[in-house]
Amino acid sequence: MLHVQLRKKLSHFTLNVEFYAGNETVILFGRSGSGKTTILNCIAGLEVPDQGKIELHKAVLTKDKQLITPTQKRKAGYVFQDYALFPHKTILENIKYGSSDDYLINHLLTILKIDHLKSQYPHQISGGEKQRSALARALAAKPDILLLDEPFSSLDEKTRYECHSELLRLRQEWNIPIILVTHDRREAEHLGDRILSIEKGKLE
Numbered sequence: 001m002l003h004v005q006l007r008k009k010l011s012h013f014t015l016n017v018e019f020y021a022g023n024e025t026v027i028l029f030g031r032s033g034s035g036k037t038t039i040l041n042c043i044a045g046l047e048v049p050d051q052g053k054i055e056l057h058k059a060v061l062t063k064d065k066q067l068i069t070p071t072q073k074r075k076a077g078y079v080f081q082d083y084a085l086f087p088h089k090t091i092l093e094n095i096k097y098g099s100s101d102d103y104l105i106n107h108l109l110t111i112l113k114i115d116h117l118k119s120q121y122p123h124q125i126s127g128g129e130k131q132r133s134a135l136a137r138a139l140a141a142k143p144d145i146l147l148l149d150e151p152f153s154s155l156d157e158k159t160r161y162e163c164h165s166e167l168l169r170l171r172q173e174w175n176i177p178i179i180l181v182t183h184d185r186r187e188a189e190h191l192g193d194r195i196l197s198i199e200k201g202k203l204e
Contacts (some may be wrong), residue, residue, distance in 0.1 A: 002145060002177045006042055006052035012152065015201035021177040027192035028181045035201040037182040044078050044177065045071030056144055059111045077138030078147045083130045085122040091133050093120040099140035108136040112166060128159035130165065139174065148180040152187065164190055
């Protein structure tokens with residue numbers, strides 16, 4: 001169970017939200033600049049709230065301005081909007097980063113249909129393949145929560161649909177909270193168990 005209660009002053013408004021997430025896919029839905037990515041960054045420990053508390057499975061991650069649990073110990077899998085794959089590493093080396101579980105890595109390569117890309121570099125593969133590779137890297141670390149920041153926004157419609165199907169299938173296998181940021185209503189309704197709409201830092 002994830003519990004987020006945070007307040008953080010941003011440039012044009014104050015982000016002030018509270019919500020819970022169980023082993024489900026919760027969508028943070030809203031326009032660009034509404035505070036969605038800041039929420040993910042606070043959960044991951046990349047940013048610190050001004051006030052509030054973030055808990056995951058009863059462990060306190062952040063309290064007010066203090067990082068109680070360091071970022072590297074949070075077991076949060078994060079797929080960034082641009083995927084953030086290491087350009088100088090092969091796809092296999094990217095996925096192995098932070099993980100030594102060869103069985104799990106091979107399992108992810110198989111179920112995400114990227115086994116044939118192991119020796120390729122990020123600049124040699126398509127957007128959909130990068131998305132799957134980034135997802136495999138996030139899951140290879142055996143996260144307690146998966147954070148997805150508009151991971152499908154740059155994909156064409158056919159590839160986006162295929163990646164949606166992969167995520168829905170993984171959702172059944174990985175029984176963890178998934179927080180997905182999007183401003184696409186159809187995507188939110190397709191993937192989410194619950195949708196939280198955010199406007200200028202507040203849940204509507």
